[in-house]
Amino acid sequence: MGDRIVRSMRLRRAAAGALLIVLMLSVAAPALAMSTSRITIDQKTGGLQTRFTYQATADEDAGVDRIDFLFPEGFDTEDVYVELTLLDGLKRIKADYEVEILESGAVSISFDPAVPAKSNLFIEVYDVITPIAGGTYEIPVEYEAVTTDDDTETRKDPGLTVTYATPPRQEALSRWLENQSLVRSWNSVKFLNIFFKPQHIVVAFPLLFKGWLKSLSLVLLAFPISIIGGLLIAFMKMAKIAPVRWIASVYINVIRGTPLFLQIFVVFIGFRTIGIRLPDFLSAVAVLSFNSSAYLAEIFRAGIQSISRGQFEAASSLGMTYWQAMQHVIIPQTVRRVLPTMTSEFILLFKDTALLAAVGIFELMMYSQNYVARNANLTAFTVAAIYYLIITIPLINLVGRLEARLAQSEGGSSAPPKGRHKRGVLLGSGAAAPEGAPAPGLGPAVGSGPQVDFDHSAAKHESR
Amino acid sequence: MADAIVRIKDLHKAFGSLEVLKGVDMDVQRGEVVVILGPSGSGKSTLLRCVNRLEEPTGGEIWFEDVQVNSPKTNINEVRERIGMVFQSFNLFPHLTAKGNVMLAQRKVMKRDKAEAERIAVEQLTRVGLADRVDYFPAQLSGGQQQRVAIARALAMDPHVMLFDEVTSALDPELVRGVLDVMKELAKAGMTMLVVTHEMGFARDVATRAVFMDGGVIVEEGSPAEVFDHPQHERTKDFLGHIS
Ligand SMILES: Nc1ncnc2c1ncn2[C@@H]1O[C@H](COP(=O)(O)OP(=O)(O)OP(=O)(O)O)[C@@H](O)[C@H]1O
Ligand SMILES: [Mg+2]
Numbered sequence: 225m226g227d228r229i230v231r232s233m234r235l236r237r238a239a240a241g242a243l244l245i246v247l248m249l250s251v252a253a254p255a256l257a258m259s260t261s262r263i264t265i266d267q268k269t270g271g272l273q274t275r276f277t278y279q280a281t282a283d284e285d286a287g288v289d290r291i292d293f294l295f296p297e298g299f300d301t302e303d304v305y306v307e308l309t310l311l312d313g314l315k316r317i318k319a320d321y322e323v324e325i326l327e328s329g330a331v332s333i334s335f336d337p338a339v340p341a342k343s344n345l346f347i348e349v350y351d352v353i354t355p356i357a358g359g360t361y362e363i364p365v366e367y368e369a370v371t372t373d374d375d376t377e378t379r380k381d382p383g384l385t386v387t388y389a390t391p392p393r394q395e396a397l398s399r400w401l402e403n404q405s406l407v408r409s410w411n412s413v414k415f416l417n418i419f420f421k422p423q424h425i426v427v428a429f430p431l432l433f434k435g436w437l438k439s440l441s442l443v444l445l446a447f448p449i450s451i452i453g454g455l456l457i458a459f460m461k462m463a464k465i466a467p468v469r470w471i472a473s474v475y476i477n478v479i480r481g482t483p484l485f486l487q488i489f490v491v492f493i494g495f496r497t498i499g500i501r502l503p504d505f506l507s508a509v510a511v512l513s514f515n516s517s518a519y520l521a522e523i524f525r526a527g528i529q530s531i532s533r534g535q536f537e538a539a540s541s542l543g544m545t546y547w548q549a550m551q552h553v554i555i556p557q558t559v560r561r562v563l564p565t566m567t568s569e570f571i572l573l574f575k576d577t578a579l580l581a582a583v584g585i586f587e588l589m590m591y592s593q594n595y596v597a598r599n600a601n602l603t604a605f606t607v608a609a610i611y612y613l614i615i616t617i618p619l620i621n622l623v624g625r626l627e628a629r630l631a632q633s634e635g636g637s638s639a640p641p642k643g644r645h646k647r648g649v650l651l652g653s654g655a656a657a658p659e660g661a662p663a664p665g666l667g668p669a670v671g672s673g674p675q676v677d678f679d680h681s682a683a684k685h686e687s688r
Numbered sequence: 689m690a691d692a693i694v695r696i697k698d699l700h701k702a703f704g705s706l707e708v709l710k711g712v713d714m715d716v717q718r719g720e721v722v723v724i725l726g727p728s729g730s731g732k733s734t735l736l737r738c739v740n741r742l743e744e745p746t747g748g749e750i751w752f753e754d755v756q757v758n759s760p761k762t763n764i765n766e767v768r769e770r771i772g773m774v775f776q777s778f779n780l781f782p783h784l785t786a787k788g789n790v791m792l793a794q795r796k797v798m799k800r801d802k803a804e805a806e807r808i809a810v811e812q813l814t815r816v817g818l819a820d821r822v823d824y825f826p827a828q829l830s831g832g833q834q835q836r837v838a839i840a841r842a843l844a845m846d847p848h849v850m851l852f853d854e855v856t857s858a859l860d861p862e863l864v865r866g867v868l869d870v871m872k873e874l875a876k877a878g879m880t881m882l883v884v885t886h887e888m889g890f891a892r893d894v895a896t897r898a899v900f901m902d903g904g905v906i907v908e909e910g911s912p913a914e915v916f917d918h919p920q921h922e923r924t925k926d927f928l929g930h931i932s
Pocket of ligand 2: 732733734853854
């Protein structure tokens with residue numbers, strides 16, 4: 225395609241034609257030479273499709289045969305189209321013209337017949353793509369004047385000087401994508417356009433990253449606090465003193481019995497009305513911790529109580545105190561046993577950070593909602609989903625492996641060797657084990673293994 | 689009497705309205721091996737568990753050396769340190785290796801330093817024939833091996849008395865021997881032992897005294913030969929007839 229691209233343009237009836245004419249007249253300058261009254265170009269940052277408008281009055285002594293807009297290198301004029309209005313005084317006159325896009329990128333408009341002297345020209349060049357790199361560019365205008373004695377000469381017009389800011393990289397990429405034919409055909413599929421629009425993906429990803437970090441830091445702060453709180457409440461619930469148990473029960477039941485959404489509003493709005501004012505981020509951490517503590521307390525309590533009494537008795541018979549037995553015997557076993565459920569709880573809590581969008585915490589969901597509202601496209605939700613999944617999928621996977629390992633180690637003392645070997649193969653390296661497991665068939669009838677009534681299925685872990 | 693290490697006086701224990709021990713008296717001399725026999729539910733385990741107060745007696749007195757076990761003023765953990773107990777279900781700590789099991793209470797209760805606790809652990813595990821299993825986890829050991837680890841764990845605390853509650857009942861028959869051999873060695877070494885068991889051979893060979901319990905009281909006691917070969921009471925005869 226080394227040749228010129230030639231496109232004929234039909235004069236289109238502009239909807240706002242009348243308005244346009246009024247506008248032109250109001251700015252028309254006294255005409256000595258081809259007097260340019262106005263050249264404008266939209267957009268302030270590069271890489272965008274824009275409209276270039278040119279408004280001028282032809283010289284008194286000559287008609288105009290051709291006008292060239294000499295877009296410099298960097299401008300993409302390949303897909304431009306031109307709207308042209310020609311006026312003789314107030315009267316709109318017919319113009320026959322052809323638009324050529326030169327190899328240099330210049331847009332050349334030839335008139336046949338030539339535009340009469342003194343007529344007013346209004347030219348709009350649509351879909352000019354401005355250079356992505358910022359900077360100052362000159363767009364000179366040249367025209368071929370046809371004098372009354374039929375001479376032609378090339379005359380110059382001052383043209384236009386424009387300055388662009390370089391857009392952020394992702395914007396630039398987005399704008400570049402905008403013009404890729406592959407992207408266009410992708411976007412022509414409605415579903416893909418709405419949920420997977422490449423232009424939005426490249427912009428939303430870095431933008432939502434901040435929200436993702438916020439969500440992560442919320443949960444990474446709240447979860448350790450919840451572990452401590454959960455342990456505290458779990459031990460309160462197992463306390464000897466009844467009122468202590470009641471307090472723990474009430475706490476657990478109230479928190480688990482009400483929606484987190486409600487708890488968020490209580491903390492964010494309720495606390496404020498009674499005069500407690502925390503920074504939003506701290507309030508968010510607090511409400512997540514309050515909530516998760518209750519769930520973890522139940523997980524811990526169930527875990528601790530699932531450890532067989534014999535463990536505690538063995539520790540006691542060796543002279544260990546209650547807390548020594550807890551610390552060195554019961555808790556380590558409980559941790560291993562509740563790890564899968566705890567991980568599920570972490571996943572739930574991480575997803576629940578989304579609810580904080582309702583009170584204006586700028587976390588992942590909030591970022592994506594804003595983006596969607598601004599751009600009328602749902603791609604940002606897809607991006608948010610990916611950000612959530614980056615965390616949750618590996619953890620879901622981990623839960624599965626922890627469960628399998630747990631089943632293996634707990635089955636170890638009582639399950640038939642067959643099952644153990646099978647799992648061992650599936651898992652590759654399961655629980656850490658020195659060489660030389662006992663020969664099959666040596667398993668005791670009653671193992672020291674813990675009871676099996678503890679529910680370590682993550683699937684059964686209630687959601688909220 | 690002067691050298692009695694455990695003295696039990698009119699011991700009563702009830703679970704709610706269920707009276708399990710109805711007045712048990714027993715003195716155990718230093719170095720004695722007392723075998724306790726009796727039908728299921730007669731209160732043998734409960735008696736043993738009262739000695740180190742895993743069960744709280746509801747009446748009577750238990751003395752260990754010069755402290756009353758069931759007195760609120762007694763620091764029970766100090767008493768338990770000196771009373772080793774081995775359970776039917778082993779109750780090894782599954783998250784620790786054999787050595788870890790034997791070391792834990794030495795470190796936390798006796799405050800032995802790590803090197804000493806480790807040395808003693810290996811020593812005791814060697815004593816029960818598990819020198820080559822010190823780094824195994826309980827799940828990797830046979831029941832008999834696990835039970836021997838449990839014995840080593842109790843011995844590492846330098847107990848003055850050992851309580852054994854049907855320690856071979858959960859084992860496959862071929863594994864019982866190893867555990868009984870360890871107990872025999874222990875008896876030979878002069879350990880004071882209270883042993884609840886159905887192993888008659890062991891009782892005959894090792895016990896210095898046999899005690900027959902039924903219905904929460906001691907029905908009959910004496911040397912193993914007396915009790916096994918010439919039982920005085922119908923219930924004893926009945927019981928012995930059933931198990932042999
Ligand atoms: N924690 C408890 N709560 C209520 N009842 C109990 C408890 N422990 C034991 N019992 C009851 O006390 C009675 C005696 O139990 P114990 O375990 O001492 O018997 P045992 O002689 O050891 O029998 P076995 O030979 O079956 O072990 C039984 O009826 C038992 O049900
Ligand atoms: Mg018993």
